[in-house]
Amino acid sequence: MQAAVLTAPTRIEIQARPVPEATGRDVLVKVMAVGICGSDIHYYEHGRIGPYVVKGPIILGHECAGVVVAVGEQVRTLQPGDRVAVEPGVTCGYCAFCKEGRYNLCPEVQFLATPPYDGAFVQYIKHREDFLYRIPDTMSYETAALCEPFSVGVHAVRRARLQPGETVAIIGMGPVGLMAVVAARAFGAGRIVVSDREPLRLEAALRLGADAAVDASAADGLAQLRGGADGSGVHVALETAGHPAALQTALGSLRRGGRLAIVGLPPQDEIPLNVPFIADNEADIYGVFRYANTYPQGLALLAAGLADTDGVMITDRYPLEQAQQAMERARTNKSGSLKVVVYPNGPV
Structure with missing residues (x-):
């Protein structure tokens, strides 16, 4: 099979790799669509994200979906021909965090495209049965792959305890922020206001369900987030940009007693925050690390057609042999691209 392998910073080579064998509880999946995530771009460009360091050749890509082609002898719930979404983090199932239902915190997690584990820019992957989910025939592989960033949004609004009718501010309209708009709308947010610097992303947010969009460079941007003339602030703020100023803005947008969920990861470890304000x-502050127990609900919500996620989100499509160009497109075209999708087995 063919694989797109990151061999050095900003260098991807197409290599031949053996097709994995499905044994035990593992399932062999033919990968049909893979979305490029911000983390892929970080590894591609810088070779690390915090403590996760690329130390050798690695295959990127973790937002993926495909079709089952073979199953191990212990697999009971899937069979060849099933169309599936892939939850990329396989956990141990035995530690305290797994048993508590917070398996995203499992110290033994094997997450696709997180060093040292290879990802999905490849024609076939082997994945454990319990982290694969059937998708309806009416759902595209692209939508199923989008369940990964959507799961981050679902987990964030759950962590922030969003209640129906509450107001929400979302800072940063990258793919995760945009899918968080869909999640907030699905959980009954009363008013959603978003902030970013790119007009394309603000327009996409409005198409996905935001009520108002604020130019982050506007002098009165914070006042607009807090509610204009009323200025009382929002119940919930989600910071998805991973930028120090965005985090400070998200905190400042809160009303008294508001809740902040920190989703984005800034480049530095320490950021000044207004502690007297907190x-x-x-103000309640929640860290958000990936997600847990979101895929079944996330797929059901996306299948319900809450928003035209494919039409709005997917802006660029590339075959596997052009994975290098796909990564460059995602890295350099912030003003024109939202979600870049790679198709390991075609068509584009």
Whole structure:
């Protein structure tokens, strides 16, 4: 089979690799669509994200979906021909975090395209049965792959305890922020206001269900996020940009007693925050690390057609042999591209 392998920073080579064998509880999946994530771009360009360091050749890509072609002898729920979404992080199932249902915190997780584990820019992957989910015939492989960033949004609004009718601010309209708009709308948000610097992304947010879009460079941007003349602030803020100023803006947008979920990862470990504001307003702050127990609900919500995710999100399509060009497109075209999708087995 063919694989797109990152061999050095910003260098991807197409190599021949053996097709994995499905044994035990593992399933062999023919990969049909893979979305490029911000983390893929970080590994491609910088070779690391925090403690996760690329130390050798690695296959990127973790937002994926495909079709089952073979199953191990212990597999009971899937069979060849099943169309599936792939939840990329396979956990141990035995540690305290797994048993508590917070398996995203499992210290033994094997997450696609997170060093040292290879990802899905390849024609076939082997994946454990319990992290694969059937998708309806009416759902595209692209939508199924989008369930991965959508799951981040679902987990974030759950962590922030979003209640129907509450107001929400989402800072940063990259793919995760855009899918968080869909998640907030699905969970009954009363008003969603978003912020970014790119007009394309603000327009996409409005098409996906946001009520108002704020240019992050506007002098009165924070006032607009807090509610204009009323200025009382929002119940929930989601920071998805991974930028220090965006985090400070997200915190400042909260009403008294509001809740902030931190999704984006900034390049530095420490960021100044207004501690008196946090204490005086009893702001609750939640860290968000990937997701847990989101895929069944996420797929059901996407299948319900809450938003035209494919039509809005997917802007660029590339075959596997052009994975290098796909990564460059995602890395350099922030003003024109939202979700770049690679097709390991065609068509484009």
